[in-house]
Amino acid sequence: MTTLTENNRAGDFLLSEANGTYSRENEILAAGNNLQAGAVLGRVTASGKLTALDPAAETGAEDAAGILLATTHATTDVAVVAVERDAEVKADQLVWPAGISTNDKNAAIAQLAALGIVLR
Template identity: 50%
Template sequence: METLGPGTACYLVSEANGTRSREVVTIAQGQTLLPGAVLGKVTTSGEYTAVNPSSDDGSQTAVAVLFAAVDSTAAAHAAVITARDAEVAAHELAWPAGTTTPQKTAALAQLAAVGIVAR
């Protein structure tokens, strides 16, 4: 019997018409991410990675949410993100292990600043 993880866009409550809320981006190598993963953007490469509040490479700022699961362990991988104009279910967001409640609160405020509102 196979155990299934969270489904594609499981976090999404609503988004703008068409694909206005979405972008296709590159997920940095070395990660396995679930739908709903909160993402930061590495300034030097422009690649997206799981938000890392203790980093100083740009990924410390939450800017997007991953639409579908991505395995980029072997190489960087294209993926769809929710980048703007969306409501998301806070309880469906995926956070890196060890992310504290204050860090999550700060990241949710950062997402709200780009138009992604957690409910």
């Protein structure tokens, strides 16, 4: 029997968010990112573009800036929607970088909390 794996769907990680679209922002995801919905994002300071969170970076991408709303394959820079403030999210549905340390993950959770994004 064939086993199928379903990826995260857009917004599955959300428990609640602010009225309207206050929690969301239209952003640009930098080329080269192949990310699932729920991926924790960082922002490259020089370009202002979002990218996968990278705790080892020294570009701004080491700080959590939001969560990707929908799965996106960015072969070039692409417009996306990110949850960037005032939301409750399912902690077990967030997508973290492979091999992230507990300390780096806790730091990113604190950065999300500072944006009003609470993990449940």
